Amino acid sequence: MQVAEFRTQLHAWLDAHHAELAPRVSLPGTLDERVAQMQRVKSLLFDAGWMRYGWPERVGGLGGSPMLRTELGAALAARDLADPGLFSLIEVLAPTLIDFASPALAAEVVPKLLSGAELWCQGFSEPGTGSDLSSLRCRAVPDGDPRTASAWLIRGQKVWTSLAQYSDRCVLLTRTGPPDSRHRGITAFLVDMHAPGVAVAPLEMINGEREFAEVYFDDVRVPADHMLGELDGGWTVAMNILPHERSSCFWQRIAYLYRRLERLVELAPEDDRAADVIGNAYVQLHALRSRSRTTQHRLAAGATLGAETSIDKVLVADAEQATYDAVRRLLPGVVETDDSTEGEGWRIEYLYSRAATIYGGTAEVQRNIIARRLLDLGSEA
Amino acid sequence: MEAAEREVLDAAVGDAIRREAAKGGAAVDEALMGLGWLEMLHAEPRDAIDCVFRSLGANAAVASVLDDVVVSALGTKPHADLAVLLPRYGEWDPPETDGLVSARAATAGAVLVVGRAGAELRASTVPISAVELCPVRGIDPDAGLCTAHVHGDRAAATRLDAEAWDAAVAVGRRAVAGQMAGACRTMLELARAHALERVQFGHPIARFQAVRHRLAEAFVAIEALEAALTAADDEPNLMTAALAKALAGRAARTVATHCQQVLGGVGFTTDHPFHRFLKRTMLLEGVFGSADEIVGAVGRRLLVTREVPTLIEL
Numbered sequence: 001m002q003v004a005e006f007r008t009q010l011h012a013w014l015d016a017h018h019a020e021l022a023p024r025v026s027l028p029g030t031l032d033e034r035v036a037q038m039q040r041v042k043s044l045l046f047d048a049g050w051m052r053y054g055w056p057e058r059v060g061g062l063g064g065s066p067m068l069r070t071e072l073g074a075a076l077a078a079r080d081l082a083d084p085g086l087f088s089l090i091e092v093l094a095p096t097l098i099d100f101a102s103p104a105l106a107a108e109v110v111p112k113l114l115s116g117a118e119l120w121c122q123g124f125s126e127p128g129t130g131s132d133l134s135s136l137r138c139r140a141v142p143d144g145d146p147r148t149a150s151a152w153l154i155r156g157q158k159v160w161t162s163l164a165q166y167s168d169r170c171v172l173l174t175r176t177g178p179p180d181s182r183h184r185g186i187t188a189f190l191v192d193m194h195a196p197g198v199a200v201a202p203l204e205m206i207n208g209e210r211e212f213a214e215v216y217f218d219d220v221r222v223p224a225d226h227m228l229g230e231l232d233g234g235w236t237v238a239m240n241i242l243p244h245e246r247s248s249c250f251w252q253r254i255a256y257l258y259r260r261l262e263r264l265v266e267l268a269p270e271d272d273r274a275a276d277v278i279g280n281a282y283v284q285l286h287a288l289r290s291r292s293r294t295t296q297h298r299l300a301a302g303a304t305l306g307a308e309t310s311i312d313k314v315l316v317a318d319a320e321q322a323t324y325d326a327v328r329r330l331l332p333g334v335v336e337t338d339d340s341t342e343g344e345g346w347r348i349e350y351l352y353s354r355a356a357t358i359y360g361g362t363a364e365v366q367r368n369i370i371a372r373r374l375l376d377l378g379s380e381a
Numbered sequence: 382m383e384a385a386e387r388e389v390l391d392a393a394v395g396d397a398i399r400r401e402a403a404k405g406g407a408a409v410d411e412a413l414m415g416l417g418w419l420e421m422l423h424a425e426p427r428d429a430i431d432c433v434f435r436s437l438g439a440n441a442a443v444a445s446v447l448d449d450v451v452v453s454a455l456g457t458k459p460h461a462d463l464a465v466l467l468p469r470y471g472e473w474d475p476p477e478t479d480g481l482v483s484a485r486a487a488t489a490g491a492v493l494v495v496g497r498a499g500a501e502l503r504a505s506t507v508p509i510s511a512v513e514l515c516p517v518r519g520i521d522p523d524a525g526l527c528t529a530h531v532h533g534d535r536a537a538a539t540r541l542d543a544e545a546w547d548a549a550v551a552v553g554r555r556a557v558a559g560q561m562a563g564a565c566r567t568m569l570e571l572a573r574a575h576a577l578e579r580v581q582f583g584h585p586i587a588r589f590q591a592v593r594h595r596l597a598e599a600f601v602a603i604e605a606l607e608a609a610l611t612a613a614d615d616e617p618n619l620m621t622a623a624l625a626k627a628l629a630g631r632a633a634r635t636v637a638t639h640c641q642q643v644l645g646g647v648g649f650t651t652d653h654p655f656h657r658f659l660k661r662t663m664l665l666e667g668v669f670g671s672a673d674e675i676v677g678a679v680g681r682r683l684l685v686t687r688e689v690p691t692l693i694e695l
Contacts, residue, residue, distance in 0.1 A: 003695050067695050251695070262689040270684045272677065279680025283631070286624045286692065290608035293693055311604045370600055371593035375573060381588035 001053065006068050010050060010075055020044060021081050028345040031209050035119070035166050038082045042116030045072070051114050059098055060111035067300055070248040074255035084256040085352075086211075088249040089162060092241045093120045096171050100228040100237050101190065109169065109190070121193070123158040123172040123215060124238065131365045133173075133238065134183040138217065140174035142224075146231060150224050154191065154217040160359075164200045164213035167193045172217075173234050186234035190226045197221070207351035243305035245360065246312050247296045253316060254289050257323050260349070261285065264323075268330040281326040284319040291315055307373035310366040317356040317363060324353040382428040390421075390428065395436050402442035406484035406525050409437075409444040410461065419459055422449055426552075427614050434556045438563025441657040443525050445485030447668075450556045452493055454549040455504060455541065463506070464489035466529055470517075471667040471674060473550050475502065477531075481668070484525030486514050494531050495546055496538075502546055503538035507531055521660040551622035554669045555613050558622075558629035561665050562610060564658045565603045565629075565636040571655050572596060572640035575647065586643070595639040602632040612693045621692055623675050630672025633662035 001009075014021065021044060023029065023037050045051035054069030055061025073091070077084035094113055097106045112118040129136045138156025142149035154174055164170070170191045177185015191198070197220035202210035229237045261281055268274045295312055299305055327346055328335050334343050335350045357363040371377045382390070397412040413433065421429035433446055449459035451467070464485040466476045477496035486492075492512050495504045513530040516522070573596060576587035586592045609628045613621040637659050641648045648655045666672065683689055 007694065071695060255691075258689050258691050262687075265683050265689055266687050268684060272681075275677050275680035275684055276673075277680070278683050279676035279678075282679060282683060282689065283624055283627050283676055286612070287605035287609050287628055289691065289693060290612035291605060293695060294608050294611055296695055311601055314601050315605055364594070367594045367597040368590070370597035375593075375596055375600055377573070377576065377587040377593055377596065378585075379588070380590055380593065381584050 001064055001068065003065060003067050003071060006053065006064075007071050007075070010072060013048065013050065014075060014079060014081075017044070017048075021079075023080065026341045027080055028341070028348055031211060034083050034086065035163065038086050039116035039119065041076065041082050042087075042114065046115035055094065055110070055114065056098060058103065059094070059106050060114060065300060066248065067296060070251045070296065073248060073252035077252050077256035078259050080259065084252040086163065088252045089120070089122070090114070091244045091248045092122055093171055095244050096188070096228060096237060096241060097190065099240055100188065102225055105190070105225065112168075118168040119163060119166045120169045120171065121161050121164045121167040121215075123161050123164075123170045123191070125160040126157060127159050131362050134186070134235065136173055136175060136186065137179065138172070138174050140176050140187055140189065140222070143221070146176075152189065152222050152224060152227070154189070154197075154220045154222060156217055158215040158217075159203070160212050161200075161215045162211055164193070164215045165202050165210070169193055170215070171228065173238060176234075177232055181232075183235040185232055186238070187231055188228040188234040188237040189222050190228055191217075191220060191222050195220050195222070205352070206354070207348045209348060242309065243299060246305060246309040247292070247299050250288075250292050250312055250316050251296065253320070254285065254292055257285055257320060258289075261323055261326070264327055264330060274330050277326045277329050281319070281322045284315075284322045288312075288315040288319040307369050310361075310369045310374070313361060313366050314363065314370075320353050320356040324350045382425050387428055387432070390432050391436070394432050395439075398433075398436045398440050398442045398444075402440050406443035406445060407488060409442050410446070410485070413444060413446060414461055418446060419449060422453060422459065426453075430552070430556050431559050431610070431614070434559040435563040438560035438565075438661070439567045441564065441567070441654070441661050443484055443523060445483040445525075447553065447556055448483050448485050448489075451549045451553050454552040455493065455495065455545055457493060457504070457506075461485075461488070462490045463493060464491070464509070465493045466495070466512075466531065467553075468550075468669065470528075471671055473554075473670045475546050479528070479530050481517075482512070482514060482527045482529040486512075486527045486529070487525070492529070492531070494535065495541065495549075496535075498538070502541040502543060503535075504541050504545075505535035505538040507533070507535060519664065521664040523657075524661065524664055526664070547619050550669055551617065551619045554622040554626035555610070555617070557665050557668050558606070558613070558625040559610060561629040561633050561662050562603065562606050564662045564665075565599075565606065565632050568636050568640045568655065568658045568662075569596065569599050569603060571653070571658075572599070572643040572648075575644050579645070592643055595643055599636040599639045602635040606632040616693050618692075620679070620690070623670075623679060624692075626669060627672045627675040627679070630666045630675075633666060634672070637662060 025033050052062040053064050054066045057063050073088055076082040094110050097110050113120055126136050140152045140154045143151045170193050172189050172191045174187055176187040197218040199216040200213050202213040204210055291312055335347050401408040401412045448465045451465045452459040464482050467481040468476050469480050475495045489509055491506050491508055493506050511532050514527040517526045576592055577585050579586050606628045609625040613625040644655055647653045
């Protein structure tokens with residue numbers, strides 16, 4: 001199906017089924033409520049087929065361009081039907097299974113993720129591993145010879161694991177080479193979060209929510225056929241996520257930011273200062289949306305995305321912060337003192353937006369990449 | 382236009398503009414006319430405008446092709462003898478009697494003038510003798526811009542569609558934004574080359590993170606502008622062109638600030654070419670409205686309509 005045709009039919013269906021899909025509580029609601037809403041919406045969309053477009057048939061999909069699922073995520077974000085940050089986690093999890101799991105494992109588990117029957121998380125960051133991912137230390141050791149072992153034992157700690165406390169499985173990066181093997185000695189696994197030895201401790205964020213968690217693995221046994229990709233090939237698995245994260249996930253985030261700016265425009269005073277502040281956020285969102293669109297067209301045309309997506313990352317972070325800066329300036333006191341449901345929503349989102357220049361590679365790391373790889377300035381002093 | 386065809390066009394136009402730039406606007410105009418500029422503008426306006434204006438910007442060259450772009454958007458057949466009255470500096474309303482004229486003022490026989498008569502939009506062609514011209518020296522006298530005042534009544538005015546002026550502003554903004562993108566790329570290339578060459582404290586300054594991040598910042602601004610230009614070409618309308626022009630103004634400021642800083646002392650002299658691009662982009666920012674004015678106008682529109690249109694889709 002063509003993207004434009006899909007969009008038209010999707011929106012017609014979403015209009016017709018609004019009552020079933022709409023959140024049961026006033027937004028933002030609690031994180032528990034937002035997670036439950038997302039899983040309920042996924043289930044309805046999966047049964048109606050929408051959740052299956054853009055995914056391969058061998059994992060329960062209906063095929064078609066990945067842009068179809070991007071359109072779906074953007075439509076849900078623009079209608080406040082699912083939190084885009086949580087919903088778009090599918091884009092960093094399912095492709096990993098499709099590209100790196102055994103066909104049997106992918107066929108078994110991916111439909112559970114798409115249909116909302118399960119929730120998964122991504123275990124990459126560690127206490128000592130922020131922007132420098134290749135320094136990770138969480139160990140996986142074979143139960144016997146590494147080539148023939150039927151299982152691996154995992155011991156270590158992860159942090160910033162989104163939704164770990166709700167998750168059934170985790171795409172986990174582990175150290176399988178020597179401690180100093182950097183990106184060469186990393187292996188990925190799909191780990192059962194209900195297995196003995198897994199402990200989850202949610203972290204309270206600056207906005208009061210507990211979206212992230214610390215996850216501890218104490219000799220957790222993982223079947224060898226749950227290895228994703230090659231032994232010591234985990235870096236390839238991690239890098240494969242980048243194109244998805246920086247195309248589809250961004251487009252969904254962008255749709256949501258337009259939605260939030262529209263709400264601000266409804267509430268803001270109609271004066272010259274507001275016009276300047278709104279115009280500023282809008283021009284940044286437009287630059288970002290334009291950039292993201294060209295990136296996705298390149299991806300759809302078969303290009304391999306790489307360092308140039310650091311531009312997209314810088315633009316998305318700046319536009320997100322500009323949008324919430326506009327909120328704080330034009331709705332004085334709301335972020336700081338408004339205890340209504342809507343005030344709480346703005347406060348949570350304003351505070352969350354401060355992380356946009358930190359997660360997924362900090363603003364500084366992106367500029368280092370741009371200087372080194374795109375401007376070809378050579379190595380640093 | 383196919384990519385291969387576009388490459389040939391870029392090379393031909395780039396060569397001509399580089400060769401003739403030092404001789405002034407009339408020589409560049411003649412070279413572009415010789416390459417079939419007016420035919421290209423008619424047959425392949427998207428590529429013609431992007432290629433020619435980008436190259437003008439990249440070489441800080443002067444030409445009066447903006448006249449042809451605006452004239453043609455107003456539904457009149459462009460030719461080398463016809464200039465157009467552009468809006469006053471920093472504005473975009475139909476100029477009526479007072480506005481700007483490009484370097485073509487020196488050679489044109491007539492000027493196309495658009496104004497409002499009540500609710501109606503009207504255009505008339507007035508002889509150059511009826512236009513009082515005053516060269517703008519300002520920050521960039523080489524650009525050849527003049528302020529213009531049109532004398533006398535214009536009984537022979539023809540009626541235009543209500544949207545004709547908006548269309549002319551949109552395509553004019555798109556053209557100038559492309560020119561500014563070209564200039565931004567050259568500024569960054571000059572600063573990059575300097576950073577790799579200039580040694581201080583025993584290293585090329587390109588190795589220092591503070592310098593690298595400035596150049597990265599400039600590059601991000603240019604890439605954002607490029608994306609907005611593509612959006613304006615794929616979905617041409619008043620809003621996408623306005624946003625492209627606003628982003629051009631912003632990019633030029635960001636790029637000029639960081640590149641001038643990286644260029645240090647040498648960028649502060651007229652021995653180095655940087656100053657020409659700085660001054661040209663400063664001047665161009667006010668043609669069809671500055672970034673700040675456009676951003677304010679766009680913001681007012683969003684507040685009045687209480688809608689935030691997404692403008693482009695996948």
